[in-house]
Amino acid sequence: MQALVDYGFFYVINHGIDDALMKSVYAESASFFQQPMEEKMALHKNSSHRGYIPPDFEGFEADAGGKGDLLECFHIGSGVDGDSKNPVNQWPPAERFPYWKETMKSYYQCAMGTSKRILSLIALSLDLDAEFFKPDGSETILRPIHYSGRAIESKHGSDHGANAHTDYGMLTLLSTDGTPGLQICRDKDGRPQLWEDVHHIDGALVVNIGDLLERWTNNVYRSTLHRVLMVGKERYSVAFFVWPSPDMMVTCIESCCSEANPPRYPPIRSDEYLEQRLTSTYKYK
Numbered sequence: 346m347q348a349l350v351d352y353g354f355f356y357v358i359n360h361g362i363d364d365a366l367m368k369s370v371y372a373e374s375a376s377f378f379q380q381p382m383e384e385k386m387a388l389h390k391n392s393s394h395r396g397y398i399p400p401d402f403e404g405f406e407a408d409a410g411g412k413g414d415l416l417e418c419f420h421i422g423s424g425v426d427g428d429s430k431n432p433v434n435q436w437p438p439a440e441r442f443p444y445w446k447e448t449m450k451s452y453y454q455c456a457m458g459t460s461k462r463i464l465s466l467i468a469l470s471l472d473l474d475a476e477f478f479k480p481d482g483s484e485t486i487l488r489p490i491h492y493s494g495r496a497i498e499s500k501h502g503s504d505h506g507a508n509a510h511t512d513y514g515m516l517t518l519l520s521t522d523g524t525p526g527l528q529i530c531r532d533k534d535g536r537p538q539l540w541e542d543v544h545h546i547d548g549a550l551v552v553n554i555g556d557l558l559e560r561w562t563n564n565v566y567r568s569t570l571h572r573v574l575m576v577g578k579e580r581y582s583v584a585f586f587v588w589p590s591p592d593m594m595v596t597c598i599e600s601c602c603s604e605a606n607p608p609r610y611p612p613i614r615s616d617e618y619l620e621q622r623l624t625s626t627y628k629y630k
């Protein structure tokens with residue numbers, strides 16, 4: 346667990362996600378992103394943040410000037426479509442994408458199982474019950490990503506595939522196609538900022554802590570700044586952002602505070618926290 350204190354990033358092998366499923370997710374993802382822009386924009390992100398997000402859309406780093414990212418991606422949640430308890434997903438037309446929905450749903454389920462196992466180890470490392478972190482489908486998002494590898498004229502002054510950011514939630518599971526570009530910065534306040542490449546390990550997932558878990562652990566486990574450079578090569582990745590249930594109270598974990606090291610943050614409900622972060626990320630237009 347030292348990696349969580351030092352880096353907030355680690356590799357996981359034997360993660361239980363089948364290689365064939367992984368390949369199908371990449372194949373579906375590529376066939377979606379290869380479409381003309383009008384087709385993709387027909388599924389533009391809705392008010393529940395599900396659907397297609399084009400390159401250079403105002404996103405990460407709103408606090409640092411609102412640069413968009415040059416990546417394009419697609420947000421998929423869980424739940425029965427149209428169920429009022431679960432925001433509504435958007436799906437590419439089944440006539441042209443007969444396997445998309447089934448493939449993405451299988452990956453979502455598998456990645457959720459893997460996340461549960463990793464989170465129970467993290468819970469044990471914090472002297473908590475193994476079931477303490479309850480990853481939940483309400484806010485957890487599967488996000489296939491595509492970096493075109495071509496120069497894109499940015500309206501928002503963006504020069505990176507993904508600008509420097511930390512992930513918001515509890516945990517992120519990341520798979521990439523092996524194309525370089527991902528970098529982390531261990532000390533976000535250090536000047537100059539030092540960026541280290543995250544090397545690809547075939548078949549391994551890259552797992553990182555998000556801001557919610559950093560807050561929960563009173564900054565003991567780190568949510569590390571990372572970015573993706575445009576390396577002039579097309580790149581695909583698949584991120585899975587894991588959240589607890591919306592009504593979960595995020596209150597400093599006992600083993601992470603003491604009289605000498607009091608809680609740095611007041612308790613907050615998970616959904617309130619997410620709302621705050623989304624409001625500062627996407628300017629609703």
Ligand SMILES: O=C(O)CCC(=O)C(=O)O
Pocket residue numbers: 488490507512519521527571572573582583584
């Ligand atoms: O594509 C990648 O390698 C990283 C993407 C990422 O950091 C994110 O989606 O939050």
Ligand SMILES: [Fe+2]
Pocket residue numbers: 510511512571
């Ligand atoms: Fe990220």
